[in-house]
Amino acid sequence: MAPRKPGKVVGTAYLKVDGPDKVTGRTLFADDLALPRMLWCKLLRSPHAHARILAIDTAAAAAMPGVKAVLTGRDLPTPFGILPVSQDEHALCPDRVRFIGDPVAAVAAETEEQALEAAHAIRVDYERLPEIDSVQSALRTPEPLIHDYGDAGNVHKRIHLEFGDTEKGFAEADEIVEQNYFFEGNTHLPLEQHASLAVKTPDGKLCIWSSTQTPHYLHRALTKVLGMPAAHVRVVACPNGGGFGGKSDPFNHEIVVAKLALLTGRPVKIGLTREEVFYCHRGRHPTLMSVKAGVRRDGALTALHFRTQLDGGAYGSYGVASTYYTGALQTVTYRVPRYRFEGLRAFTNKPPCGPKRGHGTPQPRFALEVHMDRIAERLGLDPLEMRLRHLQPANSLTANFLQVGSMGLGKCLEEVRERSGWREKHGKLPRGRGVGLACSSYISGAGLPIYWNALPHSGVQLRLDRSGGVTAFCGATDIGQGSDTVLAGCVADVLGIDPLDVRVVTGDTDLTPVDLGSYSSRVTLMMGNAAVEAAERARALVAGAVAEKLGVPAERIALEDRRVFDLEDPAKGMTFQEACIAAEAKHGTLGTVGSYTPPRSPARFRGAGVGPSPAYSYQACVAEVEVDPETGEVKVPRIWIAHDVGRAINRTTTIGQVEGGVYMGLGEALMEEMAYRGNRGVVHKFPSMLEYKSPTTREMCEVETILVEDPDPNGPFGGKEAGQGPLLPVMPAVANAVFDAVGVRVDEIPVSAPKVLKALQRLAAGQEGRYGPAGLPAADYGEVTRVLPPWEGGDGRDMKKQEVGAGGVRGHIPGGK
Amino acid sequence: MLRLPPFEYLRPAGLEEAIRMRADAGPAGQFVAGGTDLWPNMKRRQETPAVVIDIAALPVLRGVAAGPGGGLRLGAGLRLSEVESQRDLLAAYGAVAHGASTISTPLLRNMGTLGGNLLLDTRCNYYDQTFEWRRSIDFCMKKDGDTCWVAPGSPRCWAVQSSDLAPVMVALGAEVTLRSTAGERSIPVAALYADDGMKFTTKRPEELLTAVTLPAPDGWRAVYRKVRRRGSFDFPVLGTAVWARLAGGGPEPLVEDVRIVLGAVGSAPLRARAAEDLLRGKPLTEEAMRAAGAAAWKPAKPMDNTDLTLGWRKDVVRPEVARALAELL
Amino acid sequence: MTSPPTRAARGRTVLHPLTVNGETKDVPFLPHETLLEVLRERMGLTGTKHGCELGECGACTVLVDGKPVLSCLLLALNAVGTKVETVEGLAEGGKLHPLQQAFVELGAAQCGYCTPGFLMTAKALLADRPRPDRPCLKDALAGNLCRCTGYLKIYEAVELAAERMAREKPPRGA
Ligand SMILES: Cc1cc2nc3c(=O)[nH]c(=O)nc-3n(C[C@H](O)[C@H](O)[C@H](O)COP(=O)(O)OP(=O)(O)OC[C@H]3O[C@@H](n4cnc5c(N)ncnc54)[C@H](O)[C@@H]3O)c2cc1C
Numbered sequence A: 001m002a003p004r005k006p007g008k009v010v011g012t013a014y015l016k017v018d019g020p021d022k023v024t025g026r027t028l029f030a031d032d033l034a035l036p037r038m039l040w041c042k043l044l045r046s047p048h049a050h051a052r053i054l055a056i057d058t059a060a061a062a063a064m065p066g067v068k069a070v071l072t073g074r075d076l077p078t079p080f081g082i083l084p085v086s087q088d089e090h091a092l093c094p095d096r097v098r099f100i101g102d103p104v105a106a107v108a109a110e111t112e113e114q115a116l117e118a119a120h121a122i123r124v125d126y127e128r129l130p131e132i133d134s135v136q137s138a139l140r141t142p143e144p145l146i147h148d149y150g151d152a153g154n155v156h157k158r159i160h161l162e163f164g165d166t167e168k169g170f171a172e173a174d175e176i177v178e179q180n181y182f183f184e185g186n187t188h189l190p191l192e193q194h195a196s197l198a199v200k201t202p203d204g205k206l207c208i209w210s211s212t213q214t215p216h217y218l219h220r221a222l223t224k225v226l227g228m229p230a231a232h233v234r235v236v237a238c239p240n241g242g243g244f245g246g247k248s249d250p251f252n253h254e255i256v257v258a259k260l261a262l263l264t265g266r267p268v269k270i271g272l273t274r275e276e277v278f279y280c281h282r283g284r285h286p287t288l289m290s291v292k293a294g295v296r297r298d299g300a301l302t303a304l305h306f307r308t309q310l311d312g313g314a315y316g317s318y319g320v321a322s323t324y325y326t327g328a329l330q331t332v333t334y335r336v337p338r339y340r341f342e343g344l345r346a347f348t349n350k351p352p353c354g355p356k357r358g359h360g361t362p363q364p365r366f367a368l369e370v371h372m373d374r375i376a377e378r379l380g381l382d383p384l385e386m387r388l389r390h391l392q393p394a395n396s397l398t399a400n401f402l403q404v405g406s407m408g409l410g411k412c413l414e415e416v417r418e419r420s421g422w423r424e425k426h427g428k429l430p431r432g433r434g435v436g437l438a439c440s441s442y443i444s445g446a447g448l449p450i451y452w453n454a455l456p457h458s459g460v461q462l463r464l465d466r467s468g469g470v471t472a473f474c475g476a477t478d479i480g481q482g483s484d485t486v487l488a489g490c491v492a493d494v495l496g497i498d499p500l501d502v503r504v505v506t507g508d509t510d511l512t513p514v515d516l517g518s519y520s521s522r523v524t525l526m527m528g529n530a531a532v533e534a535a536e537r538a539r540a541l542v543a544g545a546v547a548e549k550l551g552v553p554a555e556r557i558a559l560e561d562r563r564v565f566d567l568e569d570p571a572k573g574m575t576f577q578e579a580c581i582a583a584e585a586k587h588g589t590l591g592t593v594g595s596y597t598p599p600r601s602p603a604r605f606r607g608a609g610v611g612p613s614p615a616y617s618y619q620a621c622v623a624e625v626e627v628d629p630e631t632g633e634v635k636v637p638r639i640w641i642a643h644d645v646g647r648a649i650n651r652t653t654t655i656g657q658v659e660g661g662v663y664m665g666l667g668e669a670l671m672e673e674m675a676y677r678g679n680r681g682v683v684h685k686f687p688s689m690l691e692y693k694s695p696t697t698r699e700m701c702e703v704e705t706i707l708v709e710d711p712d713p714n715g716p717f718g719g720k721e722a723g724q725g726p727l728l729p730v731m732p733a734v735a736n737a738v739f740d741a742v743g744v745r746v747d748e749i750p751v752s753a754p755k756v757l758k759a760l761q762r763l764a765a766g767q768e769g770r771y772g773p774a775g776l777p778a779a780d781y782g783e784v785t786r787v788l789p790p791w792e793g794g795d796g797r798d799m800k801k802q803e804v805g806a807g808g809v810r811g812h813i814p815g816g817k
Numbered sequence B: 001m002l003r004l005p006p007f008e009y010l011r012p013a014g015l016e017e018a019i020r021m022r023a024d025a026g027p028a029g030q031f032v033a034g035g036t037d038l039w040p041n042m043k044r045r046q047e048t049p050a051v052v053i054d055i056a057a058l059p060v061l062r063g064v065a066a067g068p069g070g071g072l073r074l075g076a077g078l079r080l081s082e083v084e085s086q087r088d089l090l091a092a093y094g095a096v097a098h099g100a101s102t103i104s105t106p107l108l109r110n111m112g113t114l115g116g117n118l119l120l121d122t123r124c125n126y127y128d129q130t131f132e133w134r135r136s137i138d139f140c141m142k143k144d145g146d147t148c149w150v151a152p153g154s155p156r157c158w159a160v161q162s163s164d165l166a167p168v169m170v171a172l173g174a175e176v177t178l179r180s181t182a183g184e185r186s187i188p189v190a191a192l193y194a195d196d197g198m199k200f201t202t203k204r205p206e207e208l209l210t211a212v213t214l215p216a217p218d219g220w221r222a223v224y225r226k227v228r229r230r231g232s233f234d235f236p237v238l239g240t241a242v243w244a245r246l247a248g249g250g251p252e253p254l255v256e257d258v259r260i261v262l263g264a265v266g267s268a269p270l271r272a273r274a275a276e277d278l279l280r281g282k283p284l285t286e287e288a289m290r291a292a293g294a295a296a297w298k299p300a301k302p303m304d305n306t307d308l309t310l311g312w313r314k315d316v317v318r319p320e321v322a323r324a325l326a327e328l329l
Numbered sequence C: 001m002t003s004p005p006t007r008a009a010r011g012r013t014v015l016h017p018l019t020v021n022g023e024t025k026d027v028p029f030l031p032h033e034t035l036l037e038v039l040r041e042r043m044g045l046t047g048t049k050h051g052c053e054l055g056e057c058g059a060c061t062v063l064v065d066g067k068p069v070l071s072c073l074l075l076a077l078n079a080v081g082t083k084v085e086t087v088e089g090l091a092e093g094g095k096l097h098p099l100q101q102a103f104v105e106l107g108a109a110q111c112g113y114c115t116p117g118f119l120m121t122a123k124a125l126l127a128d129r130p131r132p133d134r135p136c137l138k139d140a141l142a143g144n145l146c147r148c149t150g151y152l153k154i155y156e157a158v159e160l161a162a163e164r165m166a167r168e169k170p171p172r173g174a
């Protein structure tokens, strides 16, 4: 089915609906809220990376001035976690701390200072345990266990999938290219520090305002841990001052203030310090990777084998999904006829890793795109033309059964080739200057929800009345990506009104229908589809009433420019408000709903839940760099990026997302890293805005953004995601450009000056001009699941099950021969 | 939110009152000027003075006047943004103005002062951390602990002198004026610093830094280069200040005299004397610049307590010194 | 003109006159409270944000006597006798300031958390240099971090506002 055609709103640069509030300081972020008699909460956090809690003495703290309540792990014994398979977190650690910063106790007091002083007065006796600071040490140290669950020792998750016989694929190759890569962890660093305010209403119910991207999942966690009926818990997601994935887990501090509000009967607020935000983390997993590719002389892949080892930190978080994601999307850009993926995630004594913009895919994308550059170099091919020749076709299934719909990568490549002057630059700039290319793709929402259910992923309700006012309700959360603007735009487009005419009410579990949250780039596609459905139903009500009034068939009714009229005689009609009055008179009180559930994926094997998406966005990116050959310092003056967004619902916000993605990618490429001190108990090296390097105006490059619009049948108006994909190609494009500039490979992110200089020094000394990991520690990835690719007759199931299934069918038709 | 610990606030009306207040407060007292160094340190509980004496607004600290022998006397209370845009400075003391302009951000430079910059606490990323963080490493020698985690066997602290203007002022041969109830003294800026992360200044706690006197611009030249990760916010991981008297024009003038001072590679600004000796009395050729870079590389001993790796920070001394010399021309 | 008190006792809350956005009010606060805390927590002016409280992000930027400074590193006491401007005072008579208008139009505020800081820095810049070029703009804004936009839309918005202000034709409201 072709997507709905845009009217007068979608595709334009209409105003961001929350703009006026944001520029006047009126937007209320969670920390901006205050209530009468409000108490302040402070958490006492573990000073040890791994230790048993022997005893906690809170008596002195409880007696301090202003203190109203003190909590420890005993008060909140129920575990929680974002994934059903990793319910391994506690609001306060009951018996064990697993990283420096793990919360142990909480205080509510009249002022924040009093709460802090009291927290310092809590005595905790610890027995220290051996600390694990990396995948290597986790593999070496199966005991003590950081968690008493997982696939083996301190290995949280093992994955081994093979799609087709990769050995055969390698045997058919003209060349085999192998290399190891490392992607250091980094974090979201939203400018807003997390904050929450909870209150117990006089009827015994709970309400919490929080800086969360996922009010629905927080709602579930609160219900579970507090043992309250879900209907008595209200979560209001405040606008987030940046999220990027860092506010998409339910957090211990949120549960703690809720509990304190219930206990004290007073509103309780917490505002995390920047250091504490680093402890919440859930950012990029440090990932070691090895890539083996078989290629023919023309650059066609014959087989691809990826290994990834993820340093998960102290808790599960989204980690199982992250691990699958490090192996999922390698197949959607270039044809990969046979593919094998081995991945593992280890528990370590560091703040937990999770989903950061690109969730699990930037690391392998970096490895793959640098690998493609190597392959082109080895084969003497132009890396851009080589990629162009072997693109995964539109409307196709990949080896791992991902359903690709619209696919604009070819157009993206051509665009950046022309705009960047690629042909004149690549391999031709003077030493010290270079250009590099990389491509990428990202999901527009995951095909499956985080917990198993058969419910819609997104719901929208519309309320219209005689005032002509339209209110759109949806559980989605605006984290700056502009989802409120998309919601208003989709509704306004269908109803022929202005987006600013639509009041949006979002992210409130009492008022709005469930939307799973602002993660995995799902909101525009899923909420957008739900909004279009609800708006089309409302349109039908309005058009029907007007048709009756005008005495023309409903098909002839148009809604445009706040008018509802006869298409054949546009003068015949009425204002939108008059139309609403007619509709309310005809139908009674007006309200419609829309919902969205993604199509079912053809993949059936275990682990097939990660990767499928209703639509994939595509990107091609060229970075230009200047490398100082004496210091190794890298400057990026300019980036060209083409992004296949399917359809830009709003041009301004779409370009904003692309530029923001490039910005964050640039930071990851050059400087951002979560670094820890091994010598002092795996402490975070510098949990501050000053020492965690986020690019300033002085580092940010110029960006030329090209939107490629190849409408996808599954997207609202054909739209796909824009929030995450554009970050992905930046890191490999920069690394490839450094190679073009000075002839050395830094197979590690960030590409910092010391690494470049080291590689240059090696090159000068006659060694390989490379900086990167030598290899991966030996590991067991578990038993392999084999799935035949579609072109070899696979049906998406595990081969074992496929054989059994087929045999079963035969066995049931005894007389059929 | 990180908040300041409580203290008593005093605002003197004049110089005499300021130094008297400071003397009265004793070890519990502390001056504050722009507060851009002191307040963060206090929020992290690296310092908790009971009495804070606010000298920022003292008019006597805010002047720019002719110094002895044609030099320039800068009040210690001048804001960094005033230093970077001061006309007299821009004309004759480009390295000072430039050095000031590289400090942190335009916003911070509207607050931070010249005096505060020279007296900025030494830095170390085991130390510039919150109380909670420092507790998790069992504190360190500089504050509340016994061991230096940068060099655990060491009897001293290696925190880094990270002021951008310190190496510039040392290279220029500037002087500071210090005043206390005991009287006034002037010392070369070089003598203001001690090579110890904890006792990093020879200024007595009760002394007020009132002015910095720059030498007359009688033909010397000076430059300052700063290495850091980002072009804003960041402290130097290497600052290179070079002052020289060059004789004869042309592309390779003769070096009559030269001072090369490295910042952020030790607890005090570091004179690269061997490099200076190589240059003195010789033409400033490209080769000489490179040789000077190599000679300056040797004594630079950065420790692993700032941003970026110590190996790299040492390695870039070579090109940075050579480039600074080239900028003289 | 009032000036800061010459002495303020530790831990004593005292009323001090503060002039914020043209209005002078007596506000109670402690000597160790920063202007950031007083604006947000004592005066309810939560438009001024904070991301670090250590001078490392620029989110808390306000104007003091026309100069952009970090309110997290300024004692509220030091603001006594000065003119403080915050984002709440930018729009006049219910009409957006040209900078605000341009930020809305060009999508320069994504999450909007850094926006008040950028607006205040930009206002001071334009008062000083009505038509800044890009390098000048980048320098002036180098003390404000934004994690969402990559700054590009912010530059464009400041340039658009500068152009409109230079033409002195008030922009038409959206
Ligand atoms: C995020 C950030 C980045 C920074 N980046 C840099 C940088 O890149 N380069 C750099 O050099 N600095 C940097 N700084 C440090 C500092 O802000 C500046 O050096 C500034 O100049 C300090 O001046 P101040 O007036 O604010 O000092 P204050 O904080 O007021 O004082 C600092 C110290 O000096 C003492 N003091 C101040 N004035 C006098 C005086 N007249 N007499 C006696 N004692 C006095 C104080 O008692 C205090 O101990 C940075 C700070 C921050 C927060």
Ligand code: SF4
Residues within 6 Å of the ligand: B123, B124, B125, B126, B127, B140, B141, B142, B143, B147, B148, B149, B150, B151, B156, B157, B158, B159, B197, B305
């Ligand atoms: S150098 Fe050593 S003693 Fe000094 S601050 Fe750093 S860790 Fe502490």
Ligand code: FES
Residues within 6 Å of the ligand: C049, C050, C051, C052, C053, C054, C055, C056, C057, C058, C059, C060, C061, C070, C071, C072, C073
């Ligand atoms: S809050 Fe970050 S600079 Fe003030």
Ligand code: FES
Residues within 6 Å of the ligand: A191, A241, A242, A480, C108, C109, C110, C111, C112, C113, C114, C115, C145, C146, C147, C148, C149
């Ligand atoms: S718009 Fe989000 S930090 Fe700038």
